[in-house]
Amino acid sequence: MSDRLVDGYDLVVFDLDGVVYLIDKPIPGAAEAVGTLHAEGTAIAYATNNASRRAADVAALLTGMGVPASADEVLTSAGAAAVMLADDLPAGAPVLVVGAEALRAEVREQGLTPVERLEDAPVAVVQGYGPDVGWRVLAEAALAVRKGATWIATNTDRTLPSPRGPLPGNGSLVSVLRTALDRDPDVVVGKPSPALFRAAASRSGATRPLVVGDRLDTDIEGAVGAGMDCLLVLTGVTGPVDLLTAPPARRPGYVAADLSGLFAPADAAQLLPPDADSAGGWRLADDGGAVRLTGDGTPVDALRLLCGRVWDGVAPGDVRAGSDAARELLTSWGLPG
Template sequence: MTAAAGERLVDGYALVVFDLDGVIYLIDRPIPGAVEAVGRLHAEGRAVAYATNNASRRSSEVADLLTGMGVPARPEEVLTSASAAAEVLRDRLPAGAPVLVVGAEALRAEVRAAGLTPVARADDAPVAVVQGYGPQVGWVDLAEASVAVRAGATWIATNTDRTLPSGRGPLPGNGALVAALRTALGRDPDVVVGKPEPALFATAARRAGEGRTLLVGDRLDTDIEGARRAGLDSLLVLTGVSDAAELLAAPPTRRPTYVSMDLAGLFDPAAVVRLLGAADADGWTVAVRDGTLELAGAGRPLGALAALCAAAWSAGPARVRPSSVEAEEALAGLGLAG
């Protein structure tokens, strides 16, 4: 069972919005099956979009990166936090208004493309400050932003990701730089555009018109929470950051509509289960005994995960144990053994 018995999940939506890292690729390599999944959507004439908190690349650069990986993408299909922030500024400010940009050249280019004037100093009397990640951002940039905000400029952050991935492990992200300015100013930004704030997904969803939008992500704390805030259905794929154990402990604000192991869940009704509403327990039952979730029955591992989520979200997070060989195998397949 999925959204409707025997129907493909993708058929219920006019637009599919993908997160990138952890869903389409991992750092610089496409995730197995991603190229084929996106190619299939294009072949069927379905609308797709990509939403990323990364503000250091323009939409055209992200599209080129995806295309180089074998995932054909057009700039208009890519929504970055930089372009979304520029749209927010364009809607709030008169044409040509000065905006102090703290971040990479891509953010300055998006501000310029929105018909506004990027500046670098508080002495230029900016009416807004937009802050995004840039590897060259330093104390001087933060100082200028601090002076401008104290003078009354609106403060917009592209995102508040604490870290960003690298080959050497997590490195400080834009959230770390926003935290420095927050400490200096003693307040939060006026607007945060990136996930889990709803603005990025809401902007993407507008492209679907009257149709329904499905968000596909790998992180509960950004992708899924952002979709919930924007009022969108979501599919969690277990190819990136969040795993089954994190899903069992998810608070209501971070619970996806569906879960699948990978993007095959978009097309194969047997590769996805519904978690919210009428959950797809698929032959499994869960008993709560002495603070433990005891799994019994037989069926797909994803069905076991749906049954466990329903019990955990009702009774509270608990240890998990099997009551049969089939249950033990299902838990092992979900990474929940032991």
């Protein structure tokens, strides 16, 4: 029997930005990884906080990149928000939409009326990412919420990954209204809410889902909240020091450099306990109140080893280098070494 990580699960739920692609380009190896899962009959879902595309558009985008996908495999925060609104509001109710045309289309498809101004008497405001969101619509939304409209955010991702570095995400736009209104949204639909992950599992009938993401504050926290195992890949937002300093609610069970980790042995990606003293070619020894990393190996093995010790109370700045390779690695992570 195979001991690959993926073989322990009956559904793999992928985040998109930073996991499968960056903006409009597939991450190396992603198409091959998804293609292998499809060929082996493993159920797949894509759960994204990005509210600027509809499920069919996301599937078409992925297919165009060579990543196998169908619309029924895609769950978006825009679609989930529109369904939530339709469950709570009468047919035809006016909803002020802050975001892209995809979010307006989802609201319209659920039998509600997208509007743009306070004068249209919106009973709810739904806010999602859109590259053209500006002051005017944010001002109308602030006025509507002050007048009593329910405020729903599709997600609160502070940033979006890009080849040039993180860019402002919907969470940054939500912060504009939060500052103006001195309050939080009434509901946040997307990750880290576990709703998208639970919907994916329910849709496929899965009992052993694995969530794969690149963000601790959305993908991993959402998976932990849903009680699902999760794999962090280091192809997007999260870096090694982010993982070392993660609070308990944002700690994955597995970490890998990229999606190839799905097909490696499970114990090659598993985060190690505090008493572990070796991983791959790395060794770890107590050094007073600090720890000393020696040897050589992959960055992921060093990270798997160090997380257990740091999460047990050793400060990241108290990780010392005991070899040239360790010094070079820690320095590349921004630690003293």
